[in-house]
Amino acid sequence: MNFEEKLSKALEPVLNSRVKESMAYSLLAGGKRLRPMFLYEVLKGYGCDPEIGDYFACAIEMIHTYSLIHDDLPAMDNDDLRRGKPTNHKQFDEATAILAGDGLLTYAFEYASKTDMDAETVLKGIRFLANKAGSNGMIYGQDLDTLELVSDPDLEAINRVHNYKTGCLFSLPLMIGALLAKQPAEVIQKWESIGEKIGLAFQVQDDILDVEKTAYELGKTNSDVRNQKNTSVSLLGIENAKSYMNQLYEESIQAIQEFEGFDATGLINSLKGVEERNL
Numbered sequence: 001m002n003f004e005e006k007l008s009k010a011l012e013p014v015l016n017s018r019v020k021e022s023m024a025y026s027l028l029a030g031g032k033r034l035r036p037m038f039l040y041e042v043l044k045g046y047g048c049d050p051e052i053g054d055y056f057a058c059a060i061e062m063i064h065t066y067s068l069i070h071d072d073l074p075a076m077d078n079d080d081l082r083r084g085k086p087t088n089h090k091q092f093d094e095a096t097a098i099l100a101g102d103g104l105l106t107y108a109f110e111y112a113s114k115t116d117m118d119a120e121t122v123l124k125g126i127r128f129l130a131n132k133a134g135s136n137g138m139i140y141g142q143d144l145d146t147l148e149l150v151s152d153p154d155l156e157a158i159n160r161v162h163n164y165k166t167g168c169l170f171s172l173p174l175m176i177g178a179l180l181a182k183q184p185a186e187v188i189q190k191w192e193s194i195g196e197k198i199g200l201a202f203q204v205q206d207d208i209l210d211v212e213k214t215a216y217e218l219g220k221t222n223s224d225v226r227n228q229k230n231t232s233v234s235l236l237g238i239e240n241a242k243s244y245m246n247q248l249y250e251e252s253i254q255a256i257q258e259f260e261g262f263d264a265t266g267l268i269n270s271l272k273g274v275e276e277r278n279l
């Protein structure tokens with residue numbers, strides 16, 4: 001079963017309803033599936049069967065999709081296009097889009113809890129999910145994003161927002177992969193820092209793509225440009241932003257190569273694919 005089929009199967013137990021239709025509309029709309037890919041690559045690098053990560057991989061993609069649905073709402077970025085399709089609230093309505101996001105977020109925890117491993121490991125994984133998605137994680141970043149960048153930002157302020165808003169959901173699959181592979185806390189912590197760096201690199205890249213590509217090419221609207229938001233590109237200029245992004249990816253790759261007992265080939269190849277992406 002490929003990952004798209006696994007995601008589709010994950011929704012089967014949800015009661016047939018309008019909100020299920022709306023959850024499926026966004027969850028099964030494609031997307032690059034980077035976060036699940038990172039989780040699987042960490043498991044493979046440690047020589048584990050990647051399928052032990054299925055429930056968490058689907059759960060992380062559900063949380064990521066919920067964040068996109070809510071971020072696109074009129075009260076947030078007010079975007080019309082996502083994953084090449086009308087945003088959830090455009091396709092359905094605002095109330096349904098809010099419920100679909102809530103449904104995906106909540107169901108993610110139920111689904112992750114089905115992981116067939118010892119209870120302590122599963123509980124820790126669920127704690128990571130809550131921590132990185134919640135008000136000590138992505139939600140904190142979104143809060144900073146709506147407040148702090150309005151006036152006079154510097155790179156440090158922008159990076160702080162991105163570390164939380166974007167980095168947390170990159171750290172999460174790396175940490176869960178290491179956790180399921182039974183790595184000790186200090187190793188999981190190193191994966192957390194690497195995720196933050198990758199998240200930063202990814203966000204700078206996203207800012208670059210937002211100015212260099214059309215909404216049609218990206219399959220999503222460029223609300224940061226439209227809303228004249230401060231980004232790494234507006235602060236550094238396009239060329240410096242590109243060098244900064246390359247440096248961040250390079251540093252991430254170096255850090256991944258330093259783990260003992262980890263075959264980094266698959267993860268580094270995936271990361272290089274992300275670095276070369278133009279969508």
Ligand code: GRG
Binds near residue numbers: 032034076138166206
């Ligand atoms: C909970 C409202 C709310 C927001 C949380 C994650 C987030 C904050 C908002 C989503 C919008 C956004 C621009 C986030 C930054 C991270 C990012 C570039 C997400 C897009 O991730 P991709 O490119 O998306 O992996 P696909 O569609 O490929 O899965």
